[in-house]
Amino acid sequence: MAVSRRVVLRFPRSLVDQPIVSKLIRDYNLDFNILKASVSPREEGLLVLELMGQSKDFDKAMAYLTEAGVVTQPLSRDIRRNEQRCTDCGACVVMCPTGAFEVDEVTRKVLFEDTKCIACELCLLTCPPRAMELTF
Numbered sequence: 001m002a003v004s005r006r007v008v009l010r011f012p013r014s015l016v017d018q019p020i021v022s023k024l025i026r027d028y029n030l031d032f033n034i035l036k037a038s039v040s041p042r043e044e045g046l047l048v049l050e051l052m053g054q055s056k057d058f059d060k061a062m063a064y065l066t067e068a069g070v071v072t073q074p075l076s077r078d079i080r081r082n083e084q085r086c087t088d089c090g091a092c093v094v095m096c097p098t099g100a101f102e103v104d105e106v107t108r109k110v111l112f113e114d115t116k117c118i119a120c121e122l123c124l125l126t127c128p129p130r131a132m133e134l135t136f
Contacts, residue, residue, distance in 0.1 A: 004052045006035065006075035006118065007062075011045035015069055021047070028061035029053050035075075035118045048075055048119050078135045079117045085131035086110065092123040092132065 011020070016039055024030045030053040039045035051058060065072050088110045093101040100116035101123070103109070123132040 001055045002053065003055045003058050004050060005058065006048070006050045006115075008073050008075055008078055009045075009047040009049065009065065010071040011039070011047070012069055013042055013044060016041060016043065016045045018068075020065070020068065020070060021049070023064070024051065024061050028057045028064070030057060030061055035120075050118070075114075075117065075119060079114050079119060080133045080135065081112045082131045082133055085129045087129050087131075089128060091126045091128060095122045095126045097122070 009020075021032060024032065030051050032052070033050040034047065035050060036048035037046070039047065051061070053061075062072060088103075088108065090101075090103060090110055092112075093103055093110060097120060098116045098118055100113050102111050102113075104111055119134065121134060124130075124134055
């Protein structure tokens, strides 16, 4: 079964110069889209990727990453909305390029679907009450 998952990869300094993503493509038949990257020599690295491929290949690739020392987690763990701060103003709805926000037609509340989020951070910049939080 084909899957598409957004993941955050954190590399220790010792792995920043290793061809990790190349191995995901070559050995595990995964396609990728880089959503965000911060990788510098002799520093920790951070990659936010959308990985696409067969479920069994994805699972094997995640096991490889863990064994290699790369910390992985779903992107949705890093994007949060502070419900106490949110005023349902809708500023995020018009700015989001992926449609991760929508207004419930009945309640007029803004709904956030984190699985659609690509961590572009536009909602952080446009949210008047600063209800959106990015933790990576």
